[in-house]
Amino acid sequence: MNRFSVLHRFFLSPSSGAPLAFFRIAIALLGLVQAGWLAGSIALLYGENGLVPWAISDGIVDPYLPQLSWLKPVSEFTGLSADTWVYIIMGIYLLSLIMLLLGKFTRVAAFTAWALHMMFINTGFMAAYGVETFMHIALFYCILMPVGHVFSWDARWRTTVRDSEWYTLSIRVLQLHLCLVYVASGVEKAMGTQWWNGEAIWQTMMQGQFSRFDMRWMAGFPLLAKMLGWSTLVLETCYPLFIWWKRTRPYGYLAIVMLHLGIAVFMGLQLFSSVMIIFNTAAFGWPYVQHIYRTRVQPLYEKKKLHRAGRLATQAFWNFE
Amino acid sequence: MFTWKHICWISFAAFHLLVAALHAAHMEEWPGHTSWLMKRLSAYGDYTGTGNIFSFFAPNIGNEIAVVYTIANKKKQQVTRLEGANTECNRRIRTIYNFFSISEAQPLLASSCAAYMLHRYPESEMIRITVIGRQVPDMQAFRAGAEPKWEPFLVKDYKKKIASR
Numbered sequence: 001m002n003r004f005s006v007l008h009r010f011f012l013s014p015s016s017g018a019p020l021a022f023f024r025i026a027i028a029l030l031g032l033v034q035a036g037w038l039a040g041s042i043a044l045l046y047g048e049n050g051l052v053p054w055a056i057s058d059g060i061v062d063p064y065l066p067q068l069s070w071l072k073p074v075s076e077f078t079g080l081s082a083d084t085w086v087y088i089i090m091g092i093y094l095l096s097l098i099m100l101l102l103g104k105f106t107r108v109a110a111f112t113a114w115a116l117h118m119m120f121i122n123t124g125f126m127a128a129y130g131v132e133t134f135m136h137i138a139l140f141y142c143i144l145m146p147v148g149h150v151f152s153w154d155a156r157w158r159t160t161v162r163d164s165e166w167y168t169l170s171i172r173v174l175q176l177h178l179c180l181v182y183v184a185s186g187v188e189k190a191m192g193t194q195w196w197n198g199e200a201i202w203q204t205m206m207q208g209q210f211s212r213f214d215m216r217w218m219a220g221f222p223l224l225a226k227m228l229g230w231s232t233l234v235l236e237t238c239y240p241l242f243i244w245w246k247r248t249r250p251y252g253y254l255a256i257v258m259l260h261l262g263i264a265v266f267m268g269l270q271l272f273s274s275v276m277i278i279f280n281t282a283a284f285g286w287p288y289v290q291h292i293y294r295t296r297v298q299p300l301y302e303k304k305k306l307h308r309a310g311r312l313a314t315q316a317f318w319n320f321e
Numbered sequence: 322m323f324t325w326k327h328i329c330w331i332s333f334a335a336f337h338l339l340v341a342a343l344h345a346a347h348m349e350e351w352p353g354h355t356s357w358l359m360k361r362l363s364a365y366g367d368y369t370g371t372g373n374i375f376s377f378f379a380p381n382i383g384n385e386i387a388v389v390y391t392i393a394n395k396k397k398q399q400v401t402r403l404e405g406a407n408t409e410c411n412r413r414i415r416t417i418y419n420f421f422s423i424s425e426a427q428p429l430l431a432s433s434c435a436a437y438m439l440h441r442y443p444e445s446e447m448i449r450i451t452v453i454g455r456q457v458p459d460m461q462a463f464r465a466g467a468e469p470k471w472e473p474f475l476v477k478d479y480k481k482k483i484a485s486r
Contacts, residue, residue: 008323011331034409041410044403044437051403051417051437056429065367118368126420127413130377137370165327173334177341184345185375192380199459203382206457206469209415219463268408 011172014163017150018290020170021103023282024110024147027138028101030274031113034131035094037271042090045124048072048082052126061122066115068123089116100142103152110142134275137177145170174283179240182256186236195233198225210267235259243284253285341371384454386418387471388434391449392442403438421452427475435479448479 038045046068048054054069061067068086075082093116099109117139121132141147146166148154155161194200202225205215218225235255242252257277264273281289323331344366353359366372391400404411420426435448442448452475458467 004323012323012327037407037409038413041407041413044410045413049437049440051414052430052433053436056433062364062367064364124413126417129412129416133370133373137373140369166330169330169334173338176338180338180342180345181375185377185379188374188376188379190380194381195379200378200382202460203457204378207382207385207455209385209412216463219460222460225460269412271409 011169012165013168014165015168015171016163017146017161017167019282019286020145020147020167021150021152022286022289023138023145023174023278024103024106024142025101025151026278026282027135027142027275028097028113030271030278031097031117031135031139032094032101034135034271035090035097039090042086043083045127046086046120048086050124052124054082054123057123057125061125065122066119068119070119089119092116093120103148103154106148106152106154107143110139110147114139114143129272130269131271131275134272134279138275138279141170141174145173171283174279175243178279178283179243182236182239186233186239190233190237195229196226198222198227198229201225201228201232204267210269212266212268215266232259249284250288253280253288256280257285337369337371340366340369341373344372345375347374383419383422384456386415386421386452386454388418388421389451389453390434390438391451392438392445392447393449394444394446418452421475422454427452428477431475431477432479435477439479439481446481450475450477450479452476 044050048069054067054072057067058069068082068089071082071085071089075085078085080088093113096109096112096116099105100113114136117132117135121128121136146164147170149158149164149167150161189195189200192200194203202215202218202222205211205218239252239256242248243256257280260273260276260280264270340362343362348359349363351359363372387402387404389400389402391398393399403414417430420430431450431452435450438448439445451473453471453473455469455471457463457469
């Protein structure tokens with residue numbers, strides 16, 4: 001087997017489009033939840049006279065990047081206030097996410113959502129954190145990748161869903177990008193002493209903005225904090241190793257999902273954790289999710305159906321009598 | 322068999338991931354980052370999401386920062402904070418406040434916070450911004466009895482300009 005055929009098999013052996021459909025649906029849903037969560041704070045975070053007003057963000061953000069301040073001439077022309085236009089833009093963003101969720105005009109919807117999302121994150125760049133970073137990456141991928149070929153309105157008349165090499169190439173890009181993210185994040189953490197001596201975990205748990213539980217007891221168990229710090233470093237820096245090897249992949253996927261669930265529960269970063277779990281599931285975890293569905297959830301439905309059929313048959317029998 | 326379409330898309334994917342890797346390796350801090358090529362790569366990164374570094378909680382954890390606003394006019398005075406019941410909004414407010422840890426950003430950020438509060442409380446005549454940082458002792462010091470404490474590190478007063486008749 002020559003090098004080219006190995007490359008061909010790696011990037012282009014046909015596979016299912018289901019993980020990409022999951023990616024599209026989950027990202028759109030997450031975007032809707034996020035927008036809903038922040039709906040009452042739009043003017044504060046992104047408004048012309050918000051906490052960081054347009055006059056400041058305009059001067060800091062590169063002028064070639066789309067920003068909400070570009071709406072000023074529109075606002076002057078229409079006579080509507082700039083903040084009203086921000087709400088209108090938010091409405092269009094929500095609409096595009098709904099279209100993306102349904103898979104109707106998928107690429108146009110993804111493009112619109114990506115462009116408007118960029119306007120919001122550039123204007124509110126000082127308020128943005130990890131969830132915005134990954135939403136931006138995800139929406140860009142939704143434009144280029146064939147995320148609307150399966151489980152979508154656009155594909156409702158398609159009778160046969162064929163495996164395709166383009167699904168594989170897209171998944172490979174997601175996988176490699178994720179490996180890069182985790183290694184970079186792990187290396188950056190490893191450069192600080194706090195992640196080695198457990199202080200990073202302690203300091204985070206003691207900050208009011210993150211802590212959900214009283215974690216003062218942790219000071220009495222410094223070894224536990226140290227172990228948690230080390231496990232984070234190992235999970236992130238060695239991510240490509242355990243996620244690529246098929247034997248360790250299910251455990252690696254489970255470990256990384258557990259890490260993000262831990263972040264959601266103990267630090268309250270639910271949106272960030274969700275976006276990372278979505279990325280991991282689309283890139284590596286979909287076969288396991290499918291397996292769990294087929295072996296655990298589907299039999300339950302079938303059992304229910306059988307039970308119902310049995311009941312109907314008994315009823316029919318007695319009626320006949 | 323590779324077709325031209327395959328080759329084009331794989332090359333584009335490789336370029337895309339390379340840009341992501343360069344940015345993750347802090348390309349923008351390298352010498353020569355202002356060159357024509359680097360600027361184009363940076364713009365590509367900004368648009369596609371490949372322009373990020375991933376230093377979440379790294380290398381160390383910064384102090385928690387909060388802002389207390391004292392709003393006053395001739396009749397009354399009140400002390401308030403911007404955070405409310407919405408946890409996701411609070412997180413973003415705190416993310417903005419974290420920029421107070423950069424001394425160069427302090428005057429600009431303090432005045433924009435004050436401007437927002439003056440806008441929100443139009444009857445106010447004076448706003449005092451008190452930026453406080455929470456010092457959490459390390460585990461050993463905590464076991465020895467030290468407690469986390471809030472300490473103010475920036476106090477600024479802003480008065481509303483009243484137009485003279």
